[in-house]
Amino acid sequence: MTGTKSILVIGGSSDIGHATALRYAREGWRVTLAARDIGAAQRNADDIKTRSGTETSVVALDVLQTGQLGGFVAGLSPLPDTVVCVVGELGDQSRAETDPGLAMQIMRTNFEAPSLLLELFAQAFATRGSGTIVGVSSVAGDRGRASNYYYGAAKAGFSQFLSGLRNRLALAGKVRVVTVKPGFVRTRMTAHMKLPAPLTVQPDRVAEDIFRADVTRPRDVIYVARRFRLVMAIICALPETIFKRMRI
Amino acid sequence: MPAAALPAPVPSASNPGGIGLSGWGNYPKASSELLAPQTPTGARDHLLARSGVIARGAGRAYGDAAIGTQSTISSRGLNRMRSFDAATARLTVEAGVTIADILAVFEPRGFFLKAVPGTKFVTVGGAIAADVHGKNHHRDGGFGTIVDSFRLALPGGEIVTCSRSENAALFAATLGGMGLTGIILDATLRLLPIETAWLRQDTRVAGNLDAAIDQLESSASTTYSVAWIDCLARGAALGRSLVYLAEHATRRDKDTLGPDLETFPSLRTSRLAVPELFPGWLLNRASMRVFNELYFRRGAAHPGTPRLVHWDPYFFPLDAIADWNRIYGRRGFVQYQCVIPLDRARRVLAEILDRVSRRGDASFLAVLKQLGEGSGSMSFPLRGYTLTMDFPVTDALFAFLDQLDALVVDAGGRIYLAKDARQSRATFESGYPGLAALRDIRQQIGANSRLVSHLSARLGI
Numbered sequence A: 001m002t003g004t005k006s007i008l009v010i011g012g013s014s015d016i017g018h019a020t021a022l023r024y025a026r027e028g029w030r031v032t033l034a035a036r037d038i039g040a041a042q043r044n045a046d047d048i049k050t051r052s053g054t055e056t057s058v059v060a061l062d063v064l065q066t067g068q069l070g071g072f073v074a075g076l077s078p079l080p081d082t083v084v085c086v087v088g089e090l091g092d093q094s095r096a097e098t099d100p101g102l103a104m105q106i107m108r109t110n111f112e113a114p115s116l117l118l119e120l121f122a123q124a125f126a127t128r129g130s131g132t133i134v135g136v137s138s139v140a141g142d143r144g145r146a147s148n149y150y151y152g153a154a155k156a157g158f159s160q161f162l163s164g165l166r167n168r169l170a171l172a173g174k175v176r177v178v179t180v181k182p183g184f185v186r187t188r189m190t191a192h193m194k195l196p197a198p199l200t201v202q203p204d205r206v207a208e209d210i211f212r213a214d215v216t217r218p219r220d221v222i223y224v225a226r227r228f229r230l231v232m233a234i235i236c237a238l239p240e241t242i243f244k245r246m247r248i
Numbered sequence B: 001m002p003a004a005a006l007p008a009p010v011p012s013a014s015n016p017g018g019i020g021l022s023g024w025g026n027y028p029k030a031s032s033e034l035l036a037p038q039t040p041t042g043a044r045d046h047l048l049a050r051s052g053v054i055a056r057g058a059g060r061a062y063g064d065a066a067i068g069t070q071s072t073i074s075s076r077g078l079n080r081m082r083s084f085d086a087a088t089a090r091l092t093v094e095a096g097v098t099i100a101d102i103l104a105v106f107e108p109r110g111f112f113l114k115a116v117p118g119t120k121f122v123t124v125g126g127a128i129a130a131d132v133h134g135k136n137h138h139r140d141g142g143f144g145t146i147v148d149s150f151r152l153a154l155p156g157g158e159i160v161t162c163s164r165s166e167n168a169a170l171f172a173a174t175l176g177g178m179g180l181t182g183i184i185l186d187a188t189l190r191l192l193p194i195e196t197a198w199l200r201q202d203t204r205v206a207g208n209l210d211a212a213i214d215q216l217e218s219s220a221s222t223t224y225s226v227a228w229i230d231c232l233a234r235g236a237a238l239g240r241s242l243v244y245l246a247e248h249a250t251r252r253d254k255d256t257l258g259p260d261l262e263t264f265p266s267l268r269t270s271r272l273a274v275p276e277l278f279p280g281w282l283l284n285r286a287s288m289r290v291f292n293e294l295y296f297r298r299g300a301a302h303p304g305t306p307r308l309v310h311w312d313p314y315f316f317p318l319d320a321i322a323d324w325n326r327i328y329g330r331r332g333f334v335q336y337q338c339v340i341p342l343d344r345a346r347r348v349l350a351e352i353l354d355r356v357s358r359r360g361d362a363s364f365l366a367v368l369k370q371l372g373e374g375s376g377s378m379s380f381p382l383r384g385y386t387l388t389m390d391f392p393v394t395d396a397l398f399a400f401l402d403q404l405d406a407l408v409v410d411a412g413g414r415i416y417l418a419k420d421a422r423q424s425r426a427t428f429e430s431g432y433p434g435l436a437a438l439r440d441i442r443q444q445i446g447a448n449s450r451l452v453s454h455l456s457a458r459l460g461i
Ligand SMILES: Cc1cc2nc3c(=O)[nH]c(=O)nc-3n(C[C@H](O)[C@H](O)[C@H](O)COP(=O)(O)OP(=O)(O)OC[C@H]3O[C@@H](n4cnc5c(N)ncnc54)[C@H](O)[C@@H]3O)c2cc1C
Pocket: B024, B054, B055, B056, B057, B058, B059, B060, B061, B062, B065, B066, B075, B095, B096, B116, B117, B118, B119, B121, B122, B123, B124, B125, B126, B127, B129, B130, B131, B132, B133, B134, B177, B178, B179, B180, B182, B183, B184, B185, B318, B418, B419, B453
């Protein structure tokens, strides 16, 4: 395809997905938002179109319906230049401890379903010979904590999946994989939480960093805010005997 | 009211989960539960489930208008744009979208807003609810005149479309109605095509109040006009001002006056921040005299010759200083804004200025503007002159302002609700003949006891 590039955001109803799509749209990229809540995605798509003047569309997708993922990817025409998956669910950790159904849903939403979906994009992009896959994981996947270990474990799985996928695709050299690890972002997911101001960013910061890592200054793994790389390095360096007694 | 007593915020019943809220003046502060819906229907659902609730936009109203007695519904999550039709210049946006947002997106495409207040950090909902006025109100009318329609969530949960032809009474009561008819969810506005980002500004010096009013009067056909008054000048120089007149610069104006300038330069985003709560004593008489002197001289340096000024510093000079309201310290400040009908304006404004100059603690912010008629039944503007000043809150302030109110009431004027934190019910009732219509509508839509701000409780709306 020549001319305009296009981006597909999986999880287009989210604040980070909205901000990311808008960032690309400002550079003239065509935008498609996939979401299970099609009304919410349409609201974001209209906003992006009004602000940027570029074409937008929405498409329905529930990633947990894993049987439909193959048909979804096969039905995309054209195949986007970049796919960004922001699907995730923080979930209620303490409830998940006694509700295996919820625990499974958190693990499937953050790890299983996004991985299955992005594998399909990897194949389609490899066949075409180009493309970028952006997976939004989390710093929560860098070390398991009492307050969100189902979420964190699933994000850890997703980060490792992206790492392996990147390794496989890099050998062919055509398709790129970017892992995004946000720390604290002011979104619907964290609206009810008190976040430490110096470490908290707005969704458009994540969007800016994703765009940069994909387009202007290619990177493999990014932390947003960047200082989280150091924060997580310290947290990961703590011996387990000490870490297990901490409340962080 | 006894001279030393500060009007206490209306006490809210025990308010679990409440946080301290105030307006831009940091006075008064009151506890209210702050709700942050992320969608228009979410805002409606909060409204349906609560009493003693009011909408809040960017919190730029100075007093107690955007603080619910029980709960306050923030519109900040309603920040999506819906659609734009370049052929008709019609823009539909959710109510939490700010004027800054609109200008950032549409100014580079050659569109502006025909009515803007002195800060761009207000929401569309707040601009409608106060029917805000700009420097061209006497000629072009206020924000209400650029609103085609809006959707309003009523206390009973219905969402109705209001325009001049549909639910017209509700439309009129909501323009200037300070959120007391429901929550505005979104609105369709008409943008103003512009040729450049520049204003062609002409500055005139006026030696006293009469000269300033003469200048404003004789330039009534100029689109934008405003006089900045040096509040500390006294005697024969009382009301000494700089009068700023301006028109949107055409492309030809720009080519003549600033051939090297870009037509739509990108905005500089660098901002100067005022440190966390500046002590109030810095605003004493001496420091303000120096400030006013400098301001007056700087403006007087090039009077009479038109020059190009970018719209951002022209319309929004204070926006360059983030959180400037903190310079008044913890006790906060009151912005006093009255309007006096044309025929009484000279005499009454001179009297007010005289009292203010003798008191000597008004701020650098004394602004004189012409106004025309407002669009809504509760709109502040009426044909006349409006004067705006800031006063740091002190024990003696409120009795003093009550005296000014008496002059305003006597002249058939009124006090702006978007700035008010302290006027009495009697002052309010005498100034707003549209109150009966608002009360009727509130009765009809079941707003009484449901939509209640500290302002409406204080004024008995
Ligand atoms: C520096 C500065 C300069 C100013 N200059 C001017 C000026 O030149 N002219 C002028 O007219 N005003 C001026 N103002 C006042 C300001 O324009 C108004 O107070 C405006 O209403 C503020 O909008 P907001 O979004 O901050 O609303 P808020 O302050 O949050 O709320 C103001 C009122 O609007 C209501 N409201 C807000 N959102 C909604 C909604 N979605 N639905 C229903 N009701 C709602 C609230 O209930 C409240 O009654 C100025 C203010 C500042 C700080």
